[in-house]
Amino acid sequence: MKKRATIKDISDSLNLSISTVSRILNGKGEFSEATRSSVLQVAKMLDYRANSLAVSLRKNVPNKVVGVILPQVNHYFFSSILNGIMTSSHNQGYMVMIGESLDRSDLEKDLINNFSDHFVAGIILAPSQDKRSAENIVKMENEGIPNVVIDRTYQRINGSFVKHDDFKGAFNAVMHLLNQGYEKIGLIKGPDRCTISQTRFEGYKKAFEEKGIKINSDLIESANHTDKEEGYFLFKKMYEKNKPGAIFTITDMLASGVFTYAHEQNINIPKDLGVIGYSNSQLGQALQPKLTTVNQNGQEMGEVALSYLLEQINEPTLKRQLTFDSELIIRESCLSS
Amino acid sequence: MKKRATIKDISDSLNLSISTVSRILNGKGEFSEATRSSVLQVAKMLDYRANSLAVSLRKNVPNKVVGVILPQVNHYFFSSILNGIMTSSHNQGYMVMIGESLDRSDLEKDLINNFSDHFVAGIILAPSQDKRSAENIVKMENEGIPNVVIDRTYQRINGSFVKHDDFKGAFNAVMHLLNQGYEKIGLIKGPDRCTISQTRFEGYKKAFEEKGIKINSDLIESANHTDKEEGYFLFKKMYEKNKPGAIFTITDMLASGVFTYAHEQNINIPKDLGVIGYSNSQLGQALQPKLTTVNQNGQEMGEVALSYLLEQINEPTLKRQLTFDSELIIRESCLSS
DNA sequence: AATGATTGCGCAAACCTTTGCATAATAAAA
DNA sequence: TTTTATTATGCAAAGGTTTGCGCAATCATT
Numbered sequence: 182m183k184k185r186a187t188i189k190d191i192s193d194s195l196n197l198s199i200s201t202v203s204r205i206l207n208g209k210g211e212f213s214e215a216t217r218s219s220v221l222q223v224a225k226m227l228d229y230r231a232n233s234l235a236v237s238l239r240k241n242v243p244n245k246v247v248g249v250i251l252p253q254v255n256h257y258f259f260s261s262i263l264n265g266i267m268t269s270s271h272n273q274g275y276m277v278m279i280g281e282s283l284d285r286s287d288l289e290k291d292l293i294n295n296f297s298d299h300f301v302a303g304i305i306l307a308p309s310q311d312k313r314s315a316e317n318i319v320k321m322e323n324e325g326i327p328n329v330v331i332d333r334t335y336q337r338i339n340g341s342f343v344k345h346d347d348f349k350g351a352f353n354a355v356m357h358l359l360n361q362g363y364e365k366i367g368l369i370k371g372p373d374r375c376t377i378s379q380t381r382f383e384g385y386k387k388a389f390e391e392k393g394i395k396i397n398s399d400l401i402e403s404a405n406h407t408d409k410e411e412g413y414f415l416f417k418k419m420y421e422k423n424k425p426g427a428i429f430t431i432t433d434m435l436a437s438g439v440f441t442y443a444h445e446q447n448i449n450i451p452k453d454l455g456v457i458g459y460s461n462s463q464l465g466q467a468l469q470p471k472l473t474t475v476n477q478n479g480q481e482m483g484e485v486a487l488s489y490l491l492e493q494i495n496e497p498t499l500k501r502q503l504t505f506d507s508e509l510i511i512r513e514s515c516l517s518s
Numbered sequence: 519m520k521k522r523a524t525i526k527d528i529s530d531s532l533n534l535s536i537s538t539v540s541r542i543l544n545g546k547g548e549f550s551e552a553t554r555s556s557v558l559q560v561a562k563m564l565d566y567r568a569n570s571l572a573v574s575l576r577k578n579v580p581n582k583v584v585g586v587i588l589p590q591v592n593h594y595f596f597s598s599i600l601n602g603i604m605t606s607s608h609n610q611g612y613m614v615m616i617g618e619s620l621d622r623s624d625l626e627k628d629l630i631n632n633f634s635d636h637f638v639a640g641i642i643l644a645p646s647q648d649k650r651s652a653e654n655i656v657k658m659e660n661e662g663i664p665n666v667v668i669d670r671t672y673q674r675i676n677g678s679f680v681k682h683d684d685f686k687g688a689f690n691a692v693m694h695l696l697n698q699g700y701e702k703i704g705l706i707k708g709p710d711r712c713t714i715s716q717t718r719f720e721g722y723k724k725a726f727e728e729k730g731i732k733i734n735s736d737l738i739e740s741a742n743h744t745d746k747e748e749g750y751f752l753f754k755k756m757y758e759k760n761k762p763g764a765i766f767t768i769t770d771m772l773a774s775g776v777f778t779y780a781h782e783q784n785i786n787i788p789k790d791l792g793v794i795g796y797s798n799s800q801l802g803q804a805l806q807p808k809l810t811t812v813n814q815n816g817q818e819m820g821e822v823a824l825s826y827l828l829e830q831i832n833e834p835t836l837k838r839q840l841t842f843d844s845e846l847i848i849r850e851s852c853l854s855s
Numbered sequence: 856a857a858t859g860a861t862t863g864c865g866c867a868a869a870c871c872t873t874t875g876c877a878t879a880a881t882a883a884a885a
Numbered sequence: 886t887t888t889t890a891t892t893a894t895g896c897a898a899a900g901g902t903t904t905g906c907g908c909a910a911t912c913a914t915t
Contacts, residue, residue: 183662185634187871198895203873210874211892233635234575235871238900244571246615246636255601255816260592267591267618271625276632278583279616281604288608295613297522298570299583325520409803437804444806466746467774469781469806479592524901535865540903547904548863572901575870 186227194223206231237300246276247490248296248304252284257433257462258479259307262331265483266305273491275302286311293317293326303327303490305483308334310375327493329501331486333376341493341500343486347377350475350507351384351429354457357473357509358427359392361516363455367400367425369415369435371407378403381431381459399423404435412438420446427455427515433464433474436514440468455515470513478505523564531560543568574637583613584827585633585641589621594770594799595816596644599668602820603642610828612639623648630654630663640664640827642820645671647712664830666838668823670713678830678837680823684714687812687844688721688766691794694810694846695764696729698853700792704737704762706752706772708744715740718768718796736760741772749775757783764792764852770801770811773851777805792852807850815842 188206192199197216204210205220206229223229237244249266251259263279270277278301280292286309296304304326308314310333321328322340329341358366368385371378382401389396400423402415412435419425420442430436436458440450448454450470458465458474465472482505489501511517529539534553541547542557543566560566574581586603588596600616607614615638617629623646633641641663645651647670658665659677666678695703705722708715719738726733737760739752749772756762757779767773773795777787785791787807795802795811802809819842826838848854 183660189871199872200874200896201894204894207873211894213893216893230631230635232575232637232871234571234581234637235900236873238569238571238575238870238902239872239874241900244636253601254591254604255594255597257592260597263616264590264592264618267616271617271628276615276617276636278613279600279604280608280613281601291608294567298567299581299613300569300571323520409800434800440804440806463746463771464801464804467777467801467804469777526901536902537866537904538864540901541864544903548861550863553863569901572870573903575872575900576902576904578870 185232186224186229187232188229190227191220191223191229194227195219243300243302243494244276245274246278246299246301247487248278248280248292248299248301250280250282250289250292250296250304250306252307252309253281254279257464258332258460258477261477261479262307262483262486265480265485266487267483268480269484269487273487275487275491282309284309284311286313286317289314289317290320293321297324297326301326302494303329305486305490306330307332310372310377312374325497327490327497329486329489329493331482339500341489341502343482343489343503343505345477345482345505346507347380348384348387350459350477350509351381351431352388353384353507353509354429354459354473354475355385355388356391357511357517358429358455358457358515359388359394361455361518363427363515365397365400365423365426366455367402367416367419367423367428369402369404369412369419369428369430369439371431372403372405378431385429397423400425404431407432407434409434409438409441412436413442414438416442420448425454427457429457429459431459433458433460433462433472436472436474437464437468440472451513451515457509457515461510465510465512468514473512473514473517474510476508476510481505522569523561523566524569525566527564528557528560528566531564532556580637580639580831581613582611583615583636583638584824585615585617585629585636585638587617587619587626587629587633587641587643589644589646590618591616594801595669595797595814598814598816599644599820599823602817602822603824604820605817606821606824610824612824612828619644619646621646621648623650623654626651626654627657630658634661634663638663639831640666642823642827643667644669647709647714649711662834664827664834666823666826666830668819674839676837678826678839680819680826680840680842682814682819682842683844684717685721685724687796687814687846688718688768689725690721690844690846691766691796691810691812692722692725693728694848694854695766695792695794695852696725696731698792698855700764700852702734702737702760702763703792704739704753704756704760704765706739706741706749706756706765706767706776708768709740709742715768722766734760737762741768744769744772746771746775746778749773750779751775753779757785762791764794766794766796768796770795770797770799770809773809773811774801774805777809788850788852794846794852798847802847802849805851810849810851810854811847813845813847818842
């Protein structure tokens with residue numbers, strides 16, 4: 182590493198004290214216009230940029246850095262969130278530090294500690310599905326680290342969060358299938374420990390309840406990993422036994438597995454099988470026919486999360502909460518009148 | 519922010535000097551076992567963690583943070599790279615700071631400056647397609663920031679890089695199509711300024727040359743954005759005029775657009791039209807039939823890039839270069855014997 | 856008992872800033 | 886001219902660490 186110019190280099194070269202230079206650079210205090218311009222000139226010449234470490238240390242003020250913890254980053258929805266966060270943060274002069282929790286609360290905790298060690302100004306956290314994640318959230322609170330939780334919020338009453346309305350999203354999707362006249366609507370959900378999945382499940386149930394129809398537990402499967410293969414096999418299993426007329430999957434990936442099976446078996450989508458996925462990932466448009474799905478605007482969620490975080494950094498007691506409305510993107514994978 | 523325990527809190531509570539505590543915590547210098555254990559105990563009690571700002575400042579040694587610059591993050595290949603980088607870096611006790619260049623060299627430059635301001639130990643850069651990106655690379659070199667460039671490398675002779683063999687990847691893909699007996703093999707490439715695209719184009723040409731076939735420029739289109747719509751329209755245009763027998767697209771996304779058109783027109787893939795994409799993204803498996811594509815192992819590239827960076831951080835003169843072999847993933851979108 | 860070697864610890868400087876306070880220089884008022 | 890107010894600058898401490906050097910205490914050697 183090449184040595185960077187310090188404030189002292191400037192003051193030396195002008196026979197000024199470092200304090201004067203500092204004040205001029207920060208524009209506070211009194212100084213003459215003449216010295217001001219000379220300082221600025223030399224600063225530019227030496228390509229001076231303040232040592233952010235020293236600044237933070239001295240001001241005892243956090244770094245202009247925000248920490249972000251996501252379960253994983255090569256995942257359509259999460260990377261959209263990250264994208265939103267970065268877009269806004271760079272506009273606000275903040276840098277972003279990122280870590281993956283892999284849905285493990287212990288790694289999550291390590292990350293929080295590391296962020297804290299590096300004096301981030303605040304943390305945006307998409308909690309792991311692990312129950313102990315709740316402890317990590319109170320940990321941040323206790324340490325007084327501004328934070329906003331995104332996507333999975335548990336029963337957070339007193340902190341900031343930004344989330345998507347999974348309940349309504351699922352409800353509307355299933356309702357749509359019901360309204361199109363589909364019968365025997367199956368569900369491929371996630372593991373029980375996943376609160377998101379559970380919430381969508383509630384939406385699924387609510388739709389049936391609204392229509393006065395009992396749900397059939399034979400038409401409900403749980404995927405451990407929401408990947409294509411699981412979608413394929415779980416649907417296969419369900420279809421061979423119960424021939425559902427439609428299926429709602431908790432992710433587009435799972436739906437993609439359904440499509441593969443349907444193709445193999447010459448099941449016509451949407452005539453013989455209605456399919457709705459979740460996330461509005463790029464996958465949906467590639468599928469044939471195009472997938473009806475529930476949109477989650479990760480980008481915007483990220484942007485809002487960051488703005489909430491910044492507000493909280495400036496005014497620690499200021500907590501905000503927002504639940505994004507869900508939107509059903511109707512394409513070709515289920516009948517529509 | 520709650521006040522964190524400092525080394526002074528420990529020394530005070532034990533009537534020791536700061537220096538002794540520091541030495542014990544760092545395990546260097548002389549001290550008695552008795553004081554050692556008492557210090558350690560108090561440190562744990564107070565939940566002491568060193569102030570990384572102060573450490574970096576004092577040691578005049580960069581933060582244990584690496585900076586990563588990618589064109590965009592919600593993109594299958596780049597987020598895989600990021601994933602690889604993070605996995606390794608966390609293992610090595612490094613945090614990662616991330617920024618998006620949006621393929622603009624000016625933003626790239628800002629990010630490099632910001633990283634430098636925050637004293638990252640090194641930078642992994644996937645350069646923008648902008649020509650001036652080269653300046654940014656020399657800038658890092660001049661400032662003595664350890665760096666490795668990933669994916670797009672220009673003619674970097676003297677620095678570290680990790681890249682994918684785009685030439686061979688394209689060559690093998692097109693060769694495969696030729697060997698399967700396809701004729702009139704079209705290409706949808708990217709804009710001319712994109713070196714990656716150009717390199718794949720070279721591979722395309724080389725395959726024809728090897729077979730002694732002249733290339734037909736009517737079968738070559740350039741997409742500005744490699745999204746689905748462009749793939750659709752460019753292929754439509756090409757097909758209406760020249761009816762290619764196969765098509766090689768520079769990304770899976772573009773291929774997905776080709777599929778949509780083929781479906782509309784009842785063109786049978788792979789019988790009437792062979793298709794090969796690039797990247798081995800999740801899309802490929804969702805397409806019907808499944809897409810033959812060229813695999814890029816972003817994850818592994820990220821891991822290697824990080825290990826090269828760490829080597830270079832420890833030994834600044836140590837530069838390493840690796841070109842990952844490409845691998846054709848043969849699926850169903852082209853005939854195979 | 857006197858010397859030397861070893862061990863355990865403290866002092867203070869340094870890393871680069873910011874900032875309250877003091878001082879010097881200038882201008883305005885008496 | 887002297888006093889007062891104003892303006893421009895400097896001094897030094899502080900923020901949390903690390904580390905070279907030095908000092909004192911202990912132990913081993915004669």
